[in-house]
Amino acid sequence: EIVLTQSPGTLSLSPGERATLSCRASESISSSYLVWYQQKPGQAPRLLVYAASSRATGIPDRFSGSGSGTDFTLTISRLEPEDFAVYYCQQYGSSPLTFGGGTKVEIK
Amino acid sequence: QVQLQESGPGLVKPSQTLSLTCTVSGASISGGGHYWSWIRQHPGKGLEWIGYIYYSGTTYYNPSLESRVTISVDTSENQFSLKLSSVTAADTAVYYCARDCCGSGDYFDYWGQGTLVTVSS
DSSP states (O other), rough: OOOOEEOOOOEOOTTTTTTEEEEEEOOOOGGGOEEEEEETTTTEEEEEETTTTTTOTTTTTTTEEEETTTEEEEESSSSSSSGEEEEEEEEOSSSOOOEEEOHHHHHH | OOOEEEEOOOOOTTTTTEEEEEESSSSOGOSSSSOOOEEEOOOOEEEEEEEOTTTTOEEOOOOTTTTEEEEEEEETTTEEEEEEEEOOOOGOEEEEEEHHHSSSOEEEEEEEOOOOEEOOO
């Protein structure tokens, strides 16, 4: 199975700053079949980005995804108070579907 | 608006079978076009895909759990269910049901709120 490693584990930033989250795969993910979710405490994950770089419906354009092969990035251009949460990547290029361990974006 | 709601016991004894049901509203499972999944999240940890089912009954399971998992569908009730046998404390988790976006068993656009299942005597 494809193992996804997210870094850093925790990112401490202030509102208005830029956040860069990394997701590295143990092998190449076909056709950039990678998504990003946001999860807040007590809530289910929310889809942010699919196919590595396409924003899901209703997601603000401060969220952007990039990457291919084994290295993927989620960038939040300017952090809003509601963006402090845990972010997960997930690959759907091969079975079983797998998730990364998450990056927590916390207020500095 | 598509909504999913998990239901079932919040406490299961070790060695018993965990049983959960997901009731779908706003979409018809029998309409096809989507796979319906179970995903779990251990306390304070990441997410683990358990498996999914199509309205026809076709299933795919995570090999790590395949020997203990059964997912079934009841299209008349617009529900699908999870059974996980021989549970241990390691199966304590929040269990989510979710819909895949596009019918290829890919990623998830709608999720239930999740239900905590604790395995303890």
